[in-house]
Amino acid sequence: MSGQTPVIELRNVDKSFGPIDVLHDISLSVNAGEVLCLLGDNGAGKSTLIKTLAGVHRPTRGQFLMDGAEVSFERPRDAQEKGIATVHQFGGTFPLMTIGRSFFVGVEPTKGWGPFKVFDRKTANAIAVKAVRDFGITRIDDGDRLIGGLSGGERQSLAIARAVHFGARVLILDEPTAALGVKQASHVLRIVLEAKRRGIAVVFITHQVTHAMAVGDQYAVLIRGRVAANFRRGEKSREEITDLMAGGEALADLDVAMEG
Amino acid sequence: MGNLSFASLIRRPESGAFLGMVFVFVFFAIFGGRNFTSFAGAASWLNVAANLGIIAIPIGFLMIAGELDISIGAMVPAASMSMGIISGHYGLPIPVGILMTLGFAVVIGWINGIMVVRTAVPSLIVTMGTLFAVTGLTLFLSILLTNTTAVAMNPPAWAKAIFGGFYFNSYQVIIVWWLGLTALYVYFLHFSPWGNWLFAMGGDKESARNAGIPTTKFTIGLFILSSVSAAFVGLCQTILFNSAQVSTGMSFIFNAIISVVIGGVLLTGGFGSVIGIFFGTLTFAMVNQGIYFTDFDRNLSSLIIGVMLLIAVLMNNTFRQMALSYTGSRKKD
Numbered sequence: 001m002s003g004q005t006p007v008i009e010l011r012n013v014d015k016s017f018g019p020i021d022v023l024h025d026i027s028l029s030v031n032a033g034e035v036l037c038l039l040g041d042n043g044a045g046k047s048t049l050i051k052t053l054a055g056v057h058r059p060t061r062g063q064f065l066m067d068g069a070e071v072s073f074e075r076p077r078d079a080q081e082k083g084i085a086t087v088h089q090f091g092g093t094f095p096l097m098t099i100g101r102s103f104f105v106g107v108e109p110t111k112g113w114g115p116f117k118v119f120d121r122k123t124a125n126a127i128a129v130k131a132v133r134d135f136g137i138t139r140i141d142d143g144d145r146l147i148g149g150l151s152g153g154e155r156q157s158l159a160i161a162r163a164v165h166f167g168a169r170v171l172i173l174d175e176p177t178a179a180l181g182v183k184q185a186s187h188v189l190r191i192v193l194e195a196k197r198r199g200i201a202v203v204f205i206t207h208q209v210t211h212a213m214a215v216g217d218q219y220a221v222l223i224r225g226r227v228a229a230n231f232r233r234g235e236k237s238r239e240e241i242t243d244l245m246a247g248g249e250a251l252a253d254l255d256v257a258m259e260g
Numbered sequence: 261m262g263n264l265s266f267a268s269l270i271r272r273p274e275s276g277a278f279l280g281m282v283f284v285f286v287f288f289a290i291f292g293g294r295n296f297t298s299f300a301g302a303a304s305w306l307n308v309a310a311n312l313g314i315i316a317i318p319i320g321f322l323m324i325a326g327e328l329d330i331s332i333g334a335m336v337p338a339a340s341m342s343m344g345i346i347s348g349h350y351g352l353p354i355p356v357g358i359l360m361t362l363g364f365a366v367v368i369g370w371i372n373g374i375m376v377v378r379t380a381v382p383s384l385i386v387t388m389g390t391l392f393a394v395t396g397l398t399l400f401l402s403i404l405l406t407n408t409t410a411v412a413m414n415p416p417a418w419a420k421a422i423f424g425g426f427y428f429n430s431y432q433v434i435i436v437w438w439l440g441l442t443a444l445y446v447y448f449l450h451f452s453p454w455g456n457w458l459f460a461m462g463g464d465k466e467s468a469r470n471a472g473i474p475t476t477k478f479t480i481g482l483f484i485l486s487s488v489s490a491a492f493v494g495l496c497q498t499i500l501f502n503s504a505q506v507s508t509g510m511s512f513i514f515n516a517i518i519s520v521v522i523g524g525v526l527l528t529g530g531f532g533s534v535i536g537i538f539f540g541t542l543t544f545a546m547v548n549q550g551i552y553f554t555d556f557d558r559n560l561s562s563l564i565i566g567v568m569l570l571i572a573v574l575m576n577n578t579f580r581q582m583a584l585s586y587t588g589s590r591k592k593d
Contacts, residue, residue: 076470086470094463095584096531097456105460106471108453118451148584 004031005068007201008053008084008170013062015048022048023225026062030170030201030218035192037212038205039245040222046205049222050172053203054086055079085163086172093155095148099132099140100125102147103162131165132158135191153184157191164195171195172203177211189214209241221245273524274536276575280522280568281543288546292553301553303430309545310438313538314493315512316519317445318486320537322383323520324449324462325482326529331372331387332490332516334394335365336509339494341398341411344504348413349406354499358423361495362488368394369487373480383483391513399506410505413498424499434496441489446534458482462529518565519544522572526580543568 006029015023023045030036040046051057052064055073063070066082073079076086094102104124110117125143132140137157140150147155156176163171173192177185185208192215195202206212212219219236221229221244229236229244236244288296295301315332322329339361347357372390376383402409415424425433449455460468461475469475490512498504523540525532544565551561 077472080470080472088467094460094467094530096463096526096580097459101456101459102463105456105468106473108456110453116447117453119453119456146584 006031006065007067009063009065009068010052010059011063011065013052013059013064015052015057016060021225023052023059026225026227028220028227028230030203032169032201033196033199034217035196035202035204035215036218036220037216038203038220038222039207039209039212039241041245043224044222045225046222047174048225050086050174050203050205053079053170053172054084083167083169084172085166085168085170086174087156087159087163087176088174093147093159095146097147098125098144099147099150099158100128100143103128103131103143103158103165107166127165128158128162131161135161135164135194137161137187137191151184152180153187156180156188160188160191160195164198164200168200170201170203172205174205175207176204177206177208185211207245209238209245212241213238272536273526273531273533273576273579274539275524276572276579277523277536277539277543280572281539281546284543284546284550284568288550288553291556292550296550296553299428300430303428303432304552305542305545305549306435307430307432308549309541310432310435311493311497312512312515312519312545313438313541314434314441315486315490316516316523316541317442317534317537318482318489319516320520320523320525320532320534321445321449321458322482322486323517323525323527324529324532325458325479326462326465327376327383327479327482328517329372329383329387329483329486330513331368331390331394332486333508333510333513334391334398335368335487335490336494336497336512337505337507338368338394338398339365339491340498340504341402341506342491343495343498344411344413345402345405347415348411348498348504354415354419358495361491365487365491366484369484370480372487373483376483377476377479395508402506410503412503414502415499419499423496424501432500434493434500437492437496442534442538449534454478459530462531464530515544515548518569521569521576524572524576524579526576527573531580540572 009029010026013023013026014021026049028036038046038049048057052059055076055078058072065071071082094105097105100121101119101124109120109123109127111120111123112118129140129143135157137154140154140158147158150158160171160173176188180188189211192202192204196215204212204215217233219229219231219233219241220227221241223244315336319329319332342361342364343357346352346360347354368390372383372387375381375386379386399409422433427433449458457468457473457478460471460473461478465475490509494509519541520532520537521527521540522543523532523537525537547561547564547568551558551564
C-alpha cells in the first residue's frame with residue numbers, strides 16, 4: 001500500500017502434506033505496527049498457516065520474506081531468533097511457576113561467578129513485573145506469585161509482554177481471546193493495541209468478528225486453504241465478514257431458505 | 261504481614277513434609293523410648309535414609325519433569341553384582357569396578373531416556389521393561405560368569421573409608437555422600453538456571469521446548485542420573501558388606517516414590533523441592549526403622565506409611581490449591 005517494506009510477507013505459498021493440499025496460493029503481508037486479523041472457520045487452514053509463519057512447517061512452494069528478503073526456517077527456533085513469536089491460547093506459561101521464573105524460562109538471569117551462578121530471583125521478578133505493568137496490567141505487582149493464580153487474560157498478557165520483551169517483531173496470537181470473558185478479552189485486545197503502538201507486526205487469529213473489528217488494520221478470510229478475501233479496515237461491514245467466515249454461500253442460502 | 265508470611269510458607273512444597281517428619285519423630289521419640297533418639301539409635305534410620313535418599317532425589321527430579329524411572333529397582337542389585345564380579349570374582353582394582361559399573365548404569369539410563377523421548381511411550385512402561393531386562397541380565401550373567409548368585413569381595417581400607425565403611429560404630433559413610441549430594445541438588449534445582457528448566461519441562465513440555473530448552477537431552481540426562489545414583493548405592497553396599505548377591509531391589513522403587521510424594525512433589529509434575537524430598541526420605545526411614553524401637557507389631561509400619569502417603573497426597577493437592585489461589589498482598593474485590 002505505502003512504500004513500506006512488509007515485516008513478513010508470503011508470496012503464492014502452497015503447503016501440502018503428502019497428497020493433501022492444505023494451503024493454496026497464499027499471499028499476505030503485514031507491516032510494522034499493523035494488525036492482520038486472520039479469520040476462518042475450523043479446518044480452513046489457519047493453524048497450518050500460522051505454523052508455517054512460526055517455522056514449524058516449511059512452504060511446499062512459494063516465497064516467505066522478512067523485510068523483503070527471502071527466509072527459510074528449519075525449525076521454530078530459527079523463526080524465534082528472527083523475532084517471530086507465537087503466543088498460544090494458554091499463553092505458553094507454567095501454572096506452578098512464579099511469574100519471575102516463568103518469564104525467564106530458557107534465558108535465566110544469573111548472578112555470581114564461575115560454576116556457582118545463581119538464578120537472580122530479584123532481578124527476574126523486577127523485570128517481569130515491570131514488563132507486564134508497562135503493558136497496562138497493573139494488577140500484577142509481585143513476581144513471586146504463581147502463574148496459576150492469574151486470570152486467563154493476565155496470563156495471555158504476560159505471555160505477550162514476555163515475547164515483546166525478548167525482542168519479538170512479529171507476534172502471532174493464536175486465538176488469544178477464545179476462552180476469555182468479555183472483560184478479560186478487552187484486556188488482551190488493549191495489549192494487542194499496545195503492541196501495535198510499539199511498532200510490532202501482529203497476526204491475530206480469531207473466531208470472534210467483534211474482536212477482529214476492534215483491533216484489525218487488515219483482514220484475511222481463509223476458506224478451505226485459500227485466501228477468500230483480503231481487505232483493509234472499514235472496507236467491509238461486520239455482516240459481510242461474518243458471511244465470509246461462515247463460507248459465504250452457505251449462509252446466504254440459509255437466509256433465502258428462511259425468508260422463503 | 262503475618263498473612264503474607266503464612267502465605268509464602270504454605271506455597272513451599274516442603275512445608276507439609278516438614279510437619280509430617282516432626283510428627284513422626286515425636287511419635288517414635290515417645291513410643292520408641294530413648295533408644296530411638298539416642299546416638300546409636302539414630303544411625304539405624306539415618307543409614308536407611310541415606311541409601312534411599314541418594315536414589316529418591318533423582319527420582320523426584322524425574323517426577324517433577326513428569327517422568328518416572330522404576331528400573332532403579334534392578335539397577336541397585338545389578339550394580340552390586342557388577343561390582344562384586346569385577347572387583348571380587350575377577351579381582352580387578354576397585355576404581356575399575358566402580359567405573360565399569362557406573363558406565364553400565366549410564367548405558368541403561370541412556371536407553372531409558374532415548375526410548376522415552378523417541379517413542380512417547382509412558383516412562384513407567386519403558387522403565388518397567390528395562391527393570392525386567394536388567395534383572396534377567398544380572399541373573400544370567402552372574403550364573404554364566406561366576407556360577408553362583410553371590411560373590412565375595414575384599415575391598416581395601418581406602419575404599420571402605422570412602423564408599424562403604426562405618427564411622428562411630430554404626431554410621432555408614434554413605435550418609436556423608438547423601439548430605440553432600442543433597443546440598444548439590446538443592447543448588448541445582450533451586451538456585452541454578454537449570455532448575456528452572458526442570459520446572460518448566462514438568463509444567464508444560466511443549467512450551468519449554470518453544471522457550472529453547474533442550475528438553476530431549478535434559479530428559480535423557482535425568483534418566484542417566486537416576487540410573488547412576490541407583491548404581492552408586494548398589495556398589496557402595498557391595499563394598500560395605502564385602503559381598504554381593506542377586507537379591508531384589510524392588511523395595512527401592514516404592515520406597516523412593518513414597519519418599520518423593522511425602523516430600524511434596526506433585527504427581528502431575530512441575531512442582532516440588534529437594535528439601536521436601538529430603539524430609540520425606542527421613543520420614544520414611546523413621547517409620548520404617550522406628551517401629552523396631554516400639555512395642556508395636558512391626559507390620560504396622562507399612563500401615564503407617566500407607567496412611568501417611570495418602571495424607572501426603574491429599575495435603576499436596578490442598579497446598580497446591582492454596583498456592584494457586586494466593587494472589588499476593590492485594591486481594592481481589
